[in-house]
Amino acid sequence: METNLMVSCSLGCSLSITHDVMIYYIKFLDHVSTSNAWETVEEFNKNKLEICEVVGFFEKEDNDAIYLSTMKSKTDLGSGHIIIKSAIISLKKIPLDRRRVSS
Numbered sequence: 001m002e003t004n005l006m007v008s009c010s011l012g013c014s015l016s017i018t019h020d021v022m023i024y025y026i027k028f029l030d031h032v033s034t035s036n037a038w039e040t041v042e043e044f045n046k047n048k049l050e051i052c053e054v055v056g057f058f059e060k061e062d063n064d065a066i067y068l069s070t071m072k073s074k075t076d077l078g079s080g081h082i083i084i085k086s087a088i089i090s091l092k093k094i095p096l097d098r099r100r101v102s103s
Contacts (some may be wrong), residue, residue: 021096022058024068026052027089051089054081058093066091 008018032042056068059077066086071078 022095023055023096024058024066024096025053025092026066026068026083027053027091028083029087029089049050054083056081061085 028051030049030050032047034047054068054070056070056079057072057077059067059069059080061067063085066083066088067080068081068083069077070081
């Protein structure tokens, strides 16, 4: 969704502020691989879930997950992340201003 706000300046130019990009900051529980070797029961019981954080461009969402990228070009995305909704602890949405100035 795109939201536009037009502002005129004293020099006769106009500034268009566009909120068509949303940044997400998410804290979530991540899976843990405890060991690639045998562990005692005591060692295994010391393992804990990891709380992770991600900041990225919102790309899409479905019933199960939120999809983010951390790099963008005009044609490609980089460093994608799929965060399962049921693992999310907190989520903050931050609109990114894309300012366009015309005279």
